[in-house]
Amino acid sequence: ETGVTQTPRHLVMGMTNKKSLKCEQHLGHNAMYWYKQSAKKPLELMFVYNFKEQTENNSVPSRFSPECPNSSHLFLHLHTLQPEDSALYLCASSQELAPQNIQYFGAGTRLSVL
Amino acid sequence: GQNIDQPTEMTATEGAIVQINCTYQTSGFNGLFWYQQHAGEAPTFLSYNVLDGLEEKGRFSSFLSRSKGYSYLLLKELQMKDSASYLCAVRDSNYQLIWGAGTKLIIKP
Numbered sequence: 001e002t003g004v005t006q007t008p009r010h011l012v013m014g015m016t017n018k019k020s021l022k023c024e025q026h027l028g029h030n031a032m033y034w035y036k037q038s039a040k041k042p043l044e045l046m047f048v049y050n051f052k053e054q055t056e057n058n059s060v061p062s063r064f065s066p067e068c069p070n071s072s073h074l075f076l077h078l079h080t081l082q083p084e085d086s087a088l089y090l091c092a093s094s095q096e097l098a099p100q101n102i103q104y105f106g107a108g109t110r111l112s113v114l
Numbered sequence: 115g116q117n118i119d120q121p122t123e124m125t126a127t128e129g130a131i132v133q134i135n136c137t138y139q140t141s142g143f144n145g146l147f148w149y150q151q152h153a154g155e156a157p158t159f160l161s162y163n164v165l166d167g168l169e170e171k172g173r174f175s176s177f178l179s180r181s182k183g184y185s186y187l188l189l190k191e192l193q194m195k196d197s198a199s200y201l202c203a204v205r206d207s208n209y210q211l212i213w214g215a216g217t218k219l220i221i222k223p
Contacts, residue, residue, distance in 0.1 A: 002156050042118065042213040043201070090157070099144040099205050100164065105156040 003027040006091050006106035013081065014114050021076040021109045023091030029104070031097050032074040034066060037088040037108070049074060050097050081113045116140045118214035120202050125220045126192055134187045134200050134217045142207020148176050148187045149201040151216065157201055160187070189219075197221045 004025045013019050025032065034046040048056035049068040063085075065077040074091055088108040094101040117139045126132040138146070145164040149157040163169055163178035163185060175188040189196055199216040206212055 002158065004156070040122070040215055042215045043203075045211065097209065099209055100162060102147070102159045102162065103211070104159070105149075107154070107156045 002104045002106065004091060004093055004104050004106035006109050008109055009107065010110045012112045012114065015081060018079040020078065021089055023074040023106055025072055025093040027093055027104060029093040029095050030071050031094045032068060033092040033103065034074065034076055035090040035092065037090055083113050086111055086113045116206060116212045118202055118204060118212055120214040120217045123218045125222060128192055128194060128221055128223050130192050131188065131190050132192060132219065134219065136185045136202035136214055138183050138204045140204050140206040140212055143180060144205040144207065144209060146178055146185050147203045149203065150198050151201060152198045192221050194221050
Protein backbone atom coordinates (compact mmCIF):
# COMPACT_ATOMS: atom_id res chain seq x y z
CA GLU A 1 0.00 0.00 0.00
CA THR A 2 1.42 3.35 -1.06
CA GLY A 3 -1.31 5.50 0.47
CA VAL A 4 -2.66 6.41 -2.97
CA THR A 5 -5.79 4.60 -4.12
CA GLN A 6 -7.11 4.60 -7.67
CA THR A 7 -10.49 3.37 -8.88
CA PRO A 8 -11.47 1.61 -10.98
CA ARG A 9 -8.46 -0.62 -11.58
CA HIS A 10 -9.72 -1.60 -15.03
CA LEU A 11 -12.03 0.24 -17.40
CA VAL A 12 -13.29 -0.58 -20.87
CA MET A 13 -15.17 2.13 -22.68
CA GLY A 14 -16.46 2.94 -26.13
CA MET A 15 -15.41 6.04 -27.99
CA THR A 16 -18.73 7.77 -27.24
CA ASN A 17 -18.81 6.99 -23.51
CA LYS A 18 -18.15 9.33 -20.62
CA LYS A 19 -16.34 7.95 -17.59
CA SER A 20 -14.28 9.23 -14.68
CA LEU A 21 -11.15 7.99 -12.96
CA LYS A 22 -10.76 8.62 -9.26
CA CYS A 23 -7.67 9.05 -7.12
CA GLU A 24 -7.52 9.47 -3.36
CA GLN A 25 -4.41 9.98 -1.25
CA HIS A 26 -4.22 9.40 2.50
CA LEU A 27 -0.76 10.90 2.98
CA GLY A 28 -1.64 14.51 3.74
CA HIS A 29 0.13 15.68 0.60
CA ASN A 30 -0.54 18.95 -1.18
CA ALA A 31 0.46 18.11 -4.75
CA MET A 32 -1.22 15.57 -7.03
CA TYR A 33 -0.43 14.38 -10.54
CA TRP A 34 -1.93 12.46 -13.45
CA TYR A 35 0.39 10.41 -15.66
CA LYS A 36 -0.17 8.27 -18.75
CA GLN A 37 1.92 5.11 -19.08
CA SER A 38 1.97 3.33 -22.42
CA ALA A 39 3.86 0.10 -23.05
CA LYS A 40 7.61 0.59 -23.45
CA LYS A 41 7.29 4.37 -23.31
CA PRO A 42 8.28 6.85 -20.60
CA LEU A 43 5.68 8.12 -18.21
CA GLU A 44 3.94 11.15 -19.68
CA LEU A 45 2.95 13.86 -17.22
CA MET A 46 -0.57 15.09 -17.96
CA PHE A 47 -1.63 17.41 -15.14
CA VAL A 48 -0.29 18.77 -11.87
CA TYR A 49 -2.29 20.24 -9.01
CA ASN A 50 -0.82 22.05 -6.04
CA PHE A 51 -3.12 23.03 -3.16
CA LYS A 52 -6.10 22.25 -5.47
CA GLU A 53 -4.88 24.65 -8.15
CA GLN A 54 -3.82 23.33 -11.55
CA THR A 55 -0.20 24.29 -12.16
CA GLU A 56 0.59 22.16 -15.20
CA ASN A 57 -1.26 21.00 -18.30
CA ASN A 58 1.12 19.28 -20.67
CA SER A 59 -0.78 19.98 -23.88
CA VAL A 60 -3.31 17.32 -23.03
CA PRO A 61 -6.31 17.03 -25.42
CA SER A 62 -9.54 18.48 -24.08
CA ARG A 63 -11.18 15.05 -24.07
CA PHE A 64 -9.30 14.62 -20.77
CA SER A 65 -10.65 16.92 -18.07
CA PRO A 66 -9.13 16.93 -14.57
CA GLU A 67 -10.84 17.99 -11.38
CA CYS A 68 -9.33 18.49 -7.94
CA PRO A 69 -12.03 19.30 -5.35
CA ASN A 70 -9.58 19.12 -2.42
CA SER A 71 -5.98 18.15 -1.73
CA SER A 72 -6.91 14.51 -1.12
CA HIS A 73 -8.95 13.80 -4.25
CA LEU A 74 -8.22 13.99 -7.94
CA PHE A 75 -10.46 13.01 -10.82
CA LEU A 76 -9.88 12.55 -14.53
CA HIS A 77 -13.06 12.89 -16.59
CA LEU A 78 -12.97 11.14 -19.94
CA HIS A 79 -15.17 11.72 -22.98
CA THR A 80 -15.02 10.91 -26.68
CA LEU A 81 -11.73 9.07 -26.28
CA GLN A 82 -9.73 7.51 -29.10
CA PRO A 83 -8.27 3.98 -29.23
CA GLU A 84 -4.76 5.46 -28.87
CA ASP A 85 -5.80 6.70 -25.43
CA SER A 86 -5.73 3.11 -24.20
CA ALA A 87 -3.02 3.01 -21.52
CA LEU A 88 -2.36 2.79 -17.79
CA TYR A 89 -3.30 6.04 -16.05
CA LEU A 90 -1.34 6.66 -12.89
CA CYS A 91 -2.06 9.10 -10.12
CA ALA A 92 0.69 10.32 -7.80
CA SER A 93 1.04 12.69 -4.88
CA SER A 94 3.89 14.46 -3.13
CA GLN A 95 4.20 16.61 -0.04
CA GLU A 96 4.72 19.66 -2.22
CA LEU A 97 6.39 20.63 -5.48
CA ALA A 98 9.94 20.87 -4.05
CA PRO A 99 12.67 19.18 -6.16
CA GLN A 100 13.58 16.52 -3.63
CA ASN A 101 10.01 15.52 -2.89
CA ILE A 102 9.22 11.89 -3.59
CA GLN A 103 6.14 11.11 -5.62
CA TYR A 104 3.96 8.28 -4.35
CA PHE A 105 1.96 6.44 -6.97
CA GLY A 106 -1.29 4.58 -7.08
CA ALA A 107 -1.54 1.23 -8.86
CA GLY A 108 -3.25 2.86 -11.82
CA THR A 109 -6.35 2.39 -13.93
CA ARG A 110 -5.88 0.19 -16.99
CA LEU A 111 -8.03 1.86 -19.68
CA SER A 112 -9.09 0.21 -22.91
CA VAL A 113 -10.92 2.31 -25.52
CA LEU A 114 -12.81 0.29 -28.10
CA GLY B 115 15.37 17.83 -26.52
CA GLN B 116 15.46 16.05 -23.21
CA ASN B 117 16.29 12.38 -23.11
CA ILE B 118 16.71 9.56 -20.61
CA ASP B 119 18.25 6.30 -21.87
CA GLN B 120 18.15 2.96 -20.10
CA PRO B 121 18.30 -0.59 -21.43
CA THR B 122 14.93 -2.06 -22.36
CA GLU B 123 15.48 -5.43 -20.73
CA MET B 124 18.09 -7.25 -18.67
CA THR B 125 18.35 -10.79 -17.36
CA ALA B 126 20.24 -11.90 -14.25
CA THR B 127 20.53 -14.92 -12.01
CA GLU B 128 19.16 -15.28 -8.50
CA GLY B 129 21.86 -14.46 -5.94
CA ALA B 130 23.96 -12.48 -8.42
CA ILE B 131 24.56 -8.71 -8.86
CA VAL B 132 23.12 -6.57 -11.64
CA GLN B 133 23.79 -2.96 -12.63
CA ILE B 134 21.13 -0.98 -14.48
CA ASN B 135 22.48 2.10 -16.24
CA CYS B 136 20.75 5.37 -16.94
CA THR B 137 22.16 8.22 -19.03
CA TYR B 138 20.44 11.55 -19.33
CA GLN B 139 20.48 14.76 -21.32
CA THR B 140 18.25 17.36 -19.72
CA SER B 141 17.96 21.10 -19.45
CA GLY B 142 19.44 21.44 -16.01
CA PHE B 143 19.56 18.95 -13.17
CA ASN B 144 17.80 18.94 -9.83
CA GLY B 145 18.10 15.33 -8.78
CA LEU B 146 17.69 11.80 -10.10
CA PHE B 147 15.19 9.20 -8.90
CA TRP B 148 14.95 5.43 -9.25
CA TYR B 149 11.60 3.67 -8.95
CA GLN B 150 10.64 0.00 -9.01
CA GLN B 151 7.43 -1.13 -10.69
CA HIS B 152 6.13 -4.67 -10.50
CA ALA B 153 3.73 -5.68 -13.25
CA GLY B 154 0.26 -4.29 -12.56
CA GLU B 155 1.40 -2.36 -9.50
CA ALA B 156 2.32 1.17 -8.52
CA PRO B 157 5.84 2.48 -9.10
CA THR B 158 7.56 2.66 -5.71
CA PHE B 159 10.43 4.93 -4.74
CA LEU B 160 13.88 3.36 -4.39
CA SER B 161 16.45 6.15 -4.28
CA TYR B 162 17.23 9.81 -4.82
CA ASN B 163 20.63 11.23 -5.82
CA VAL B 164 21.42 14.91 -6.14
CA LEU B 165 25.17 14.89 -5.39
CA ASP B 166 27.85 12.79 -7.07
CA GLY B 167 28.65 9.49 -5.49
CA LEU B 168 27.11 6.31 -4.21
CA GLU B 169 24.02 6.03 -2.01
CA GLU B 170 23.60 2.65 -0.38
CA LYS B 171 20.34 1.31 0.98
CA GLY B 172 20.42 -2.35 1.91
CA ARG B 173 20.77 -4.55 -1.18
CA PHE B 174 20.22 -1.57 -3.48
CA SER B 175 22.72 1.20 -4.26
CA SER B 176 22.49 4.13 -6.65
CA PHE B 177 25.37 6.06 -8.15
CA LEU B 178 25.42 9.47 -9.80
CA SER B 179 27.95 11.34 -11.94
CA ARG B 180 26.55 14.72 -12.91
CA SER B 181 29.51 15.59 -15.15
CA LYS B 182 28.87 12.44 -17.21
CA GLY B 183 25.07 12.61 -17.10
CA TYR B 184 25.10 9.07 -15.78
CA SER B 185 23.60 7.00 -13.01
CA TYR B 186 23.32 3.34 -12.19
CA LEU B 187 21.24 1.23 -9.87
CA LEU B 188 23.10 -1.73 -8.37
CA LEU B 189 21.12 -4.65 -7.02
CA LYS B 190 22.98 -7.25 -4.94
CA GLU B 191 22.01 -10.75 -3.81
CA LEU B 192 19.21 -10.82 -6.33
CA GLN B 193 15.94 -12.41 -5.31
CA MET B 194 13.10 -13.59 -7.52
CA LYS B 195 10.94 -10.77 -6.15
CA ASP B 196 13.35 -8.26 -7.72
CA SER B 197 11.88 -9.13 -11.12
CA ALA B 198 10.28 -5.82 -12.06
CA SER B 199 10.74 -2.72 -14.19
CA TYR B 200 13.15 -0.09 -12.92
CA LEU B 201 12.42 3.52 -13.88
CA CYS B 202 15.00 6.31 -13.94
CA ALA B 203 13.74 9.91 -13.73
CA VAL B 204 15.57 13.26 -13.70
CA ARG B 205 14.21 16.54 -12.41
CA ASP B 206 15.19 19.31 -14.80
CA SER B 207 15.74 23.04 -14.33
CA ASN B 208 11.97 23.64 -14.51
CA TYR B 209 11.51 21.04 -11.76
CA GLN B 210 9.75 18.73 -14.20
CA LEU B 211 10.40 14.99 -13.81
CA ILE B 212 11.69 13.52 -17.08
CA TRP B 213 11.24 9.75 -17.17
CA GLY B 214 13.06 6.94 -18.93
CA ALA B 215 11.05 4.14 -20.54
CA GLY B 216 12.17 1.71 -17.83
CA THR B 217 14.32 -1.41 -17.71
CA LYS B 218 12.55 -4.74 -17.34
CA LEU B 219 14.67 -6.97 -15.13
CA ILE B 220 14.13 -10.73 -15.36
CA ILE B 221 15.59 -12.89 -12.60
CA LYS B 222 16.19 -16.55 -13.38
CA PRO B 223 16.72 -19.29 -10.77
